[in-house]
Amino acid sequence: MNKEIVSIIQKDQLYNLMLKGERADGRAFDETREIKIETGVIEKAEGSASVEIGDTKIIAGVKISPGTPFPDTPDVGVIITSLELIPLASPEFESGPPREKAVELARVTDRGIRESGAIDLKKLCIIEGEKVWMIFIDIHVLDDGGNIMDAAALGSIAALLTATIPAERYGLGEDAPLPMRDIPVSVTAVDIGGGILFDPSLQEERVANTKLTVIPNQEGAIVGMQKSGNGSLSPDQINHIVEVACKKAQDIREKFLEI
Amino acid sequence: MADKPEKFIDENGIRSDGRRANEIRDVKIEVGVLSRADGSCYLEFGKNKVMAAVYGPREVHPRHQQKSNRAIVRYKYNMASFSVEDRKRPGPDRRSIEVSKVSREALEDQIFTEYFPKSAIDVFVEVLQADAGTRTAALNAASVALADAGIPMRSLVSACAVGKVDDTLVLDLNKDEDNYGQADMPIAMTPDGKITLLQMDGHLTQEEFKQGLEMAQEGCRQVYEMQRKALMDYYSKKTEVLSTEVTAAEDVKGDAPEEPEDVTQVEVLEDTEDTKKIDDTNETGDTRETEGTKETGDTEETEDTVKAGDVEELEDSGEEVPDTGENADETDGQMDESEEEISNE
Numbered sequence: 001m002n003k004e005i006v007s008i009i010q011k012d013q014l015y016n017l018m019l020k021g022e023r024a025d026g027r028a029f030d031e032t033r034e035i036k037i038e039t040g041v042i043e044k045a046e047g048s049a050s051v052e053i054g055d056t057k058i059i060a061g062v063k064i065s066p067g068t069p070f071p072d073t074p075d076v077g078v079i080i081t082s083l084e085l086i087p088l089a090s091p092e093f094e095s096g097p098p099r100e101k102a103v104e105l106a107r108v109t110d111r112g113i114r115e116s117g118a119i120d121l122k123k124l125c126i127i128e129g130e131k132v133w134m135i136f137i138d139i140h141v142l143d144d145g146g147n148i149m150d151a152a153a154l155g156s157i158a159a160l161l162t163a164t165i166p167a168e169r170y171g172l173g174e175d176a177p178l179p180m181r182d183i184p185v186s187v188t189a190v191d192i193g194g195g196i197l198f199d200p201s202l203q204e205e206r207v208a209n210t211k212l213t214v215i216p217n218q219e220g221a222i223v224g225m226q227k228s229g230n231g232s233l234s235p236d237q238i239n240h241i242v243e244v245a246c247k248k249a250q251d252i253r254e255k256f257l258e259i
Numbered sequence: 260m261a262d263k264p265e266k267f268i269d270e271n272g273i274r275s276d277g278r279r280a281n282e283i284r285d286v287k288i289e290v291g292v293l294s295r296a297d298g299s300c301y302l303e304f305g306k307n308k309v310m311a312a313v314y315g316p317r318e319v320h321p322r323h324q325q326k327s328n329r330a331i332v333r334y335k336y337n338m339a340s341f342s343v344e345d346r347k348r349p350g351p352d353r354r355s356i357e358v359s360k361v362s363r364e365a366l367e368d369q370i371f372t373e374y375f376p377k378s379a380i381d382v383f384v385e386v387l388q389a390d391a392g393t394r395t396a397a398l399n400a401a402s403v404a405l406a407d408a409g410i411p412m413r414s415l416v417s418a419c420a421v422g423k424v425d426d427t428l429v430l431d432l433n434k435d436e437d438n439y440g441q442a443d444m445p446i447a448m449t450p451d452g453k454i455t456l457l458q459m460d461g462h463l464t465q466e467e468f469k470q471g472l473e474m475a476q477e478g479c480r481q482v483y484e485m486q487r488k489a490l491m492d493y494y495s496k497k498t499e500v501l502s503t504e505v506t507a508a509e510d511v512k513g514d515a516p517e518e519p520e521d522v523t524q525v526e527v528l529e530d531t532e533d534t535k536k537i538d539d540t541n542e543t544g545d546t547r548e549t550e551g552t553k554e555t556g557d558t559e560e561t562e563d564t565v566k567a568g569d570v571e572e573l574e575d576s577g578e579e580v581p582d583t584g585e586n587a588d589e590t591d592g593q594m595d596e597s598e599e600e601i602s603n604e
Contacts (some may be wrong), residue, residue, distance in 0.1 A: 100356050100357070100359070100360040101360075103356045104360055107353060107357050111460050114460075115461055115462065209368070212457065217462070220464070221462050221465070221467075222462075222463045222464075223461065224460050225444070225457060225458060226457070226458050227364075227455075228364065229364055231455075232368060232448075232449065232453035232454055232455040233453070233454050233457070234452065234453060235473075239469060239472070242468055242469075243465065
C-alpha cells in the first residue's frame with residue numbers, strides 16, 4: 001500500500017505526457033495492454049485460468065464442492081470469491097490476512113459475477129435447504145504490473161467458463177459444465193490530471209488519484225461499478241469512462257471469452 | 260423479512276413508503292451530540308440511525324502510520340449487532356472493510372490534511388439501525404461531524420443512492436427496494452459537483468446510468484442543504500447562548516462562562532442524569548436495602564437482594580438512554596463497574 005513512493009519527477013513526466021496526449025508506454029489513452037488468457041492451467045482445480053495484462057499476472061482457480069446453502073437463500077448455489085495479494089507479487093504486499101485493498105478487489109470481482117447473473121445459481125441446488133454446489137473462486141496475484149482489478153475479473157470469469165461441476169466424485173450424477181448465462185468484463189480507468197487513461201500500468205496507477213472500474217455485461221448494460229482512490233471525478237468523466245468501458249468490454253469478450 | 264412486494268410503485272407513481280421516485284426519505288441531523296468527541300453528529304435517514312464521531316487531529320498510533328507531510332485519515336464504519344434483522348456478528352467483516360475504505364477515500368481529499376502533518380484524523384461511524392443506505396447515511400453524518408470538529412475542509416461531502424425497481428429509477432432506496440430491486444448505486448459528491456464516491460451493483464443500461472447519476476446528484480444537493488442548515492442552526496444557537504452567558508456572567512461576577520446548556524442537551528444531560536442515577540442506586544439503594552433486611556439477619560441473602568435489586572434498576576436506567584452507540588457503551592461500562600463494586604463488598 002506504499003503509494004507514496006512515487007517520485008515527483010515521475011508524476012510530472014506522466015502528467016506532461018498526458019497533456020501531449022501520450023502515455024509512457026506509447027499506448028493511446030483507451031488502449032489496453034496485450035492480454036493473454038490460458039485456461040485449464042491447474043488440473044486439480046475444477047476450473048482455472050491464468051491471465052496476463054502487460055506485466056500483470058494472476059491465476060484464478062475455481063473449486064466446486066457440495067455444501068449447505070445460506071438459510072435465507074435455501075435453493076441457490078453459493079459463490080465465495082477471495083483474492084490474495086501475496087508477497088511474491090510485489091515488495092509492497094505483505095503476508096497475513098487480506099487488507100482492504102485485497103478485500104475491495106475480491107468484492108468488486110464478486111460483484112461483477114454475482115450481479116450479472118453470470119452463473120445460474122438456481123441450477124446449483126441439489127437438495128433445497130440442505131445441499132447446493134458451492135463455488136469458490138480464488139485469485140492469486142503473481143505479479144503486480146498495475147490494473148490487478150481487470151485481470152482478476154477476467155481470470156475468474158475465464159476460469160468459471162471452463163469449470164466442471166465434479167458431480168461424479170460426490171456421487172451426485174454426471175459431471176457437467178457450470179450453467180453460465182453471462183460474461184461480465186471489468187474495465188478500469190484512472191484519472192491523471194484530468195486525462196482518462198484506460199488499463200493503467202503500475203506507474204500510472206500509483207500516480208493517479210482516482211480509479212473507476214466499470215463492469216458491463218453481454219448486452220452492454222452495467223452490472224457493477226467501483227470508484228477507488230482519494231480523488232474525485234466529474235460526471236462528464238464518469239460518463240466518458242462508462243461509454244468507452246462498454247465498448248472495450250465487448251471487444252475483450254469477443255476476442256477472448258466467447259464460449 | 261418481508262417478501263418481495265408485487266409492485267414497488269403503484270399506478271400513481273407512489274412508492275411503498277409513500278414517496279415519489281425522486282424523493283429522498285426524511286432526514287434528521289443533530290450536531291455536537293457527544294461530549295468526548297471533537298466533533299459528532301447523529302443522523303437519521305428514514306429508518307437508518309447513525310452516530311458519527313471525529314477525533315483529531317491527534318497523535319498517530321501506531322507511530323509508523325504517520326506521514327511527515329500530512330495527516331492521515333482513518334474511517335471506521337461499524338454496524339451494531341442489533342442494527343439488522345438477524346443479529347450481525349460484531350466486528351469488521353469484508354463488507355464493512357470495503358465500505359470504510361471507499362468512504363474514507365470519499366472524504367480524504369476534501370480535508371486539508373496538509374495542515375496537520377504527523378497527525379491522525381479519526382472518523383468513527385456506528386450504524387445503530389440499518390434500513391438500506393447505511394453507507395450514504397454514515398458518510399453524511401461523518402461529513403457533518405468533521406465540520407463540527409473544526410477540521411478545515413474544502414467542502415462538505417453529501418451522499419445519496421439511486422436505484423432501479425420495476426424498471427424505474429428511484430432515489431434513495433428503502434429496504435425492500437434495496438433487497439429486491441434491480442440496481443443500487445450510492446454516490447457521494449461535493450457541492451461543486453465533484454463525485455467522490457461511486458459504487459454500483461445490479462443492472463443499469465448506459466442511458467439509465469446517465470439519468471441515475473443526475474438523479475443521485477440532485478439527491479446529494481438536497482442532503483447538502485440539510486447538512487448545512489443543521490450546522491448553521493447549531494452554531495448560530497451556540498454563539499447566541501455563549502454571548503448571552505458572557506454578558507450575564509459579566510453582569511454578575513465576571514466568571515468564566517460555563518458550557519452553554521442547550522448545546523448538547525439531549526445526550527450530555529441525560530447522560531449525566533443517568534450517571535447520577537446509577538451512583539445513587541449504588542449507594543442509597545445499597546444501604547437502604549441492607550438496613551431493611553437486617554432483621555432477618557442473614558447477611559448472604561442481604562447481599563443477594565442488594566445485587567439483584569441494583570442490577571435490575573441499573574438495567575432499567577440503561578434502557579432509558581437514547582439509543583446511541585457511544586452512550587450505550589458508556590452506560591455499559593458503568594454498569595459493569597457498579598456491579599463489580601457491589602460484588603466486592
